[in-house]
Amino acid sequence: MRGKIDLVYIDPPFGTGGTFGIDKSGRIATISKSNDAEIAYSDTLRGREFVEWLRERVVLLHRLLSPKGSLYLHIDYKIGHYVKVMLDEVFGMENFRNDITRIKCNPKGFRRVGYGNVKDMILFYSKGEKPIWNDIKIRCSDEDIAKRYNKVDSKGRRYTTVPIHAPGETKSGDTAQCFRGIYPPKGRHWRCSVAELERLDDMGLIEWSASGNPRKINYADDHLSKKQQDIWEYKDPAYPVYPTEKNLDMLKYIVCNSSDSGSIVLDCFCGSGTTLCAAACSGRRWIGVDRSDIAIAVSAERLNALKPEDSASYELIDLSE
Ligand SMILES: C[S@@+](CC[C@H](N)C(=O)[O-])C[C@H]1O[C@@H](n2cnc3c(N)ncnc32)[C@H](O)[C@@H]1O
Structure with a gap:
């Protein structure tokens, strides 16, 4: 053997x-x-x-x-x-x-x-x-999902939001450009290209807070396993x-x-x-x-x-x- x-x-x-x-x-x-x-x-x-x-x-x-x-x-x-x-x-x-x-x-x-x-x-x-x-x-438990995805949209879908920027500044390139009139915060860069952010926004996958802060929407039913x-x-x-x-x-x-x-x-x-x-x-x-x-x-x-x-x-x- x-x-x-x-x-x-x-x-x-x-x-x-x-x-x-x-x-x-x-x-x-x-x-x-x-x-x-x-x-x-x-x-x-x-x-x-x-x-x-x-x-x-x-x-x-x-x-x-x-x-x-x-x-x-x-x-x-x-x-x-x-x-x-x-x-x-x-x-x-x-x-x-x-x-x-x-x-x-x-x-x-x-x-x-x-x-x-x-x-x-x-x-x-x-x-x-x-x-x-x-x-x-591993399939997420119902308890896990309720804890991690604590918001519910108008159609009853559970979701959470995550930042669209990450640590580290890039001076040029796609992830340093202006997105819908705003730039990444100081010392940070966009997690993906501006073109991709615009695509996500058009699909309704960016949530804008009352103060104009954009965050990416993650739906629970797209992330049932971990x-x-x-x-x-x-x-x-x-x-x-x-x-x-x-x-x-x-x-x-x-x-x-x-x-x-x-x-x-x-x-x-x-x-x-x-x-x-x-x-x-x-x-x-x-x-x-x-x-x-x-x-x-x-x-x-x-x-x-x-x-x-x-x-x-x-x-x-x-x-x-
Ligand atoms: C901790 S138990 C294994 C339990 C097993 N994982 C289960 O789920 O049932 C360890 C086993 O090793 C066997 N064993 C100990 N010395 C051995 C050896 N030299 N050769 C083969 N088996 C041995 C013992 O008889 C015992 O059944």
Whole structure:
């Protein structure tokens, strides 16, 4: 498979020293760290031993990635910064794309000294300069739209206005000229040529204030989606079927963004098979590996239970842009 994998997502043990089990009460239901639980997996390596153990695997994963491939590595805030340094070494700092902050849970009351921890991190690297990148936009929530587009025109369309000038003075050229009798304010230039401003004004897309200040009109229905930023809220499932099971919507988002239809997606710490389900739902091929028999059984069960409508459940994401 060398050079054939377009996307690797891994969520390895985090070097916590913990043992994770599943209590069975009829069917798999509760997750605990208690001694009487059936052990799903142990996370015994710590510190530098853990980082070295992970490095050996990351070197192999790097070889498996295609030239347009990417790695997403999910890790916690305690060991994550050491893992980042190791990944810089294997992938090259120039191929580091993002340190994504993932909000994993609701705020907690912490007893120990320190702030409540509601996030972990996902380190995103590409193998080379031109990874698969579908740049899938996020649909704005109704609340977001109401906040950002707080004006309503005579036809009931929500809109906001933005300045038509930007910092920086240009002495000559299109963006320094007179527009409808006014010049850009001191130290600023028009954001576009005067001809373009006149075109916008003729189309009714410039709002003039009572004092004669022009601003560009942006309608909410032209901007229903927005660029994804590097803070994501994808909380852990409320009723996990496996310890540390991750959010399926988050995996669908990663898969759709960083692989193409028909790509091979690999998760070699697949746990309950969240990545594999996301890949299967999105028309990707997948390879899942885990050393726990329980993980393999749970993954198989989840994959077998997928229904055609699961692929349509990804409607939060606007694929049209
Ligand atoms: C944090 S869990 C993954 C959870 C998964 N992302 C999910 O959504 O269900 C880590 C997994 O790595 C597996 N694991 C630990 N060491 C491994 C190894 N050396 N090779 C393969 N899998 C391993 C564990 O059995 C466990 O299922």
